[in-house]
Amino acid sequence: MNSPTITPQVRSNPSPKRLRSQDLVSTTDLAPREVQAVLELASLMKARPDDFRSALAGKQLVMFFEKPSLRTRLTFEAGMAGLGGVSFFVDQTQSRLGERERLSDIAHNLERWVNVIVLRTFSHATIEKMAEYASIPVVNALSDLEHPCQALADYFTLQEHFGRVNNLTLAYVGDGNNVAHSLLLTCAALGSSIRVATPAGYEPDAQIVAHAREIAEETGASITLLADPQEAVSGVNAVYTDAWVSMGDEAETELREKLFVPYRVDEDLMAHAAPDAVFMHCLPAHRGQEVTDAVIDSPRSVVFDQAEARMHVQKAILLLLLEGESRRFPVRSVHA
Ligand code: CP
Ligand code: NVA
Numbered sequence: 001m002n003s004p005t006i007t008p009q010v011r012s013n014p015s016p017k018r019l020r021s022q023d024l025v026s027t028t029d030l031a032p033r034e035v036q037a038v039l040e041l042a043s044l045m046k047a048r049p050d051d052f053r054s055a056l057a058g059k060q061l062v063m064f065f066e067k068p069s070l071r072t073r074l075t076f077e078a079g080m081a082g083l084g085g086v087s088f089f090v091d092q093t094q095s096r097l098g099e100r101e102r103l104s105d106i107a108h109n110l111e112r113w114v115n116v117i118v119l120r121t122f123s124h125a126t127i128e129k130m131a132e133y134a135s136i137p138v139v140n141a142l143s144d145l146e147h148p149c150q151a152l153a154d155y156f157t158l159q160e161h162f163g164r165v166n167n168l169t170l171a172y173v174g175d176g177n178n179v180a181h182s183l184l185l186t187c188a189a190l191g192s193s194i195r196v197a198t199p200a201g202y203e204p205d206a207q208i209v210a211h212a213r214e215i216a217e218e219t220g221a222s223i224t225l226l227a228d229p230q231e232a233v234s235g236v237n238a239v240y241t242d243a244w245v246s247m248g249d250e251a252e253t254e255l256r257e258k259l260f261v262p263y264r265v266d267e268d269l270m271a272h273a274a275p276d277a278v279f280m281h282c283l284p285a286h287r288g289q290e291v292t293d294a295v296i297d298s299p300r301s302v303v304f305d306q307a308e309a310r311m312h313v314q315k316a317i318l319l320l321l322l323e324g325e326s327r328r329f330p331v332r333s334v335h336a
Contacts, residue, residue: 018321019034019320022131024149025128025131025146027185027189035152035155035190036190037320038152038316038317039152041316042309042316043160043312046312052083052315052319053082054083055319056083056085056319058085059080059084059116060088060116061085061114062087062088062113062116062118063088064090064120065093066097067093069141071307076118079311079312079314097121097130098126103130106130107130107135111134111135116136116318116322117134117137118138118139119140139317145205147182150182150282150310151179151185152182152186153309153313154240156309158237158238161305166190168193169192169193169195169237169238170195170238170240170280171236171240171273172195172196172240173198173240173263173265175198175202175242175246176196176198176202178246181204184204184223185208185211185212185215188215190219191216192221192222194223195224195225195226195233196226198225199227199263233272234273235272235274236273236277237278238280239265239278244289244290270295277300279291279300280302281306282306285303
């Protein structure tokens with residue numbers, strides 16, 4: 001095996017150091033410098049996957065998903081396999097976690113068998129409670145409130161595409177949902193700039209926005225909420241949209257499909273962005289609704305880079321949560 005790019009500084013400090021939180025329930029579990037560290041480690045792991053093939057040998061991950069998934073499930077499975085670990089998937093779409101037995105009892109079973117729990121739930125509180133009860137790390141794979149792995153992968157994609165995340169502006173256009181929340185918090189941690197344009201009544205959660213603004217005070221990030229999609233995308237480097245009807249919001253489909261029409265990302269809207277702006281979407285896309293084929297299939301679209309990034313970023317998250325910073329992993333900024 002080739003020697004990974006280990007810095008002498010890290011080599012001389014063999015004691016493992018972990019992230020400040022045992023879990024990744026919210027993006028805010030990561031300190032701003034830890035968000036940067038995840039992106040740095042993901043970049044190294046993408047460049048040198050062979051150096052990490054046995055990094056999590058003997059470790060086991062379990063996923064419980066109350067909602068469907070393509071990307072999240074498969075990137076955790078492929079990522080864990082790429083690190084030498086194993087993963088188990090439990091389809092939880094027929095009943096919610098906690099219905100058959102108490103969450104605390106589930107937690108105390110799982111911690112005897114596996115090393116990390118990954119949850120996709122309706123209620124964010126389910127993930128918070130599991131993290132409270134379980135003695136092993138818990139990772140949010142999407143809740144009604146946040147999608148932290150997604151936004152970390154999205155900023156990783158921007159970093160790879162533009163070579164930087166600061167001095168960039170991302171415009172998120174559409175529903176102020178879980179993905180918008182995690183983008184706000186990740187942008188804040190990275191000191192970047194975001195504009196979020198939503199119809200009245202669909203703004204991002206006020207507490208999330210307040211928290212993002214608090215972090216922004218520390219990092220110099222810029223956060224702007226507005227209603228006009230054209231104003232939001234004017235001159236930006238990235239235009240991002242997501243489903244108008246998130247999983248769990250299906251009862252509002254008819255209303256939302258009318259209300260969100262002015263927020264559709266089409267070529268006219270993209271024309272207001274910077275000439276080299278990229279189009280982003282977490283996927284799955286609802287073509288003809290929040291985005292047109294012409295935009296998502298255009299050379300400006302980086303949606304499959306985002307999907308690939310999920311795997312690199314989640315590998316980095318798993319490594320940091322399960323192993324911490326050790327002599328094998330040169331992530332100097334974690335505890336700088
Ligand atoms: N973006 C995302 O989380 O995709 P899945 O719902 O397919 O996991
Ligand atoms: N906001 C969407 C994201 C899907 C990955 C949802 O929650 O359904």
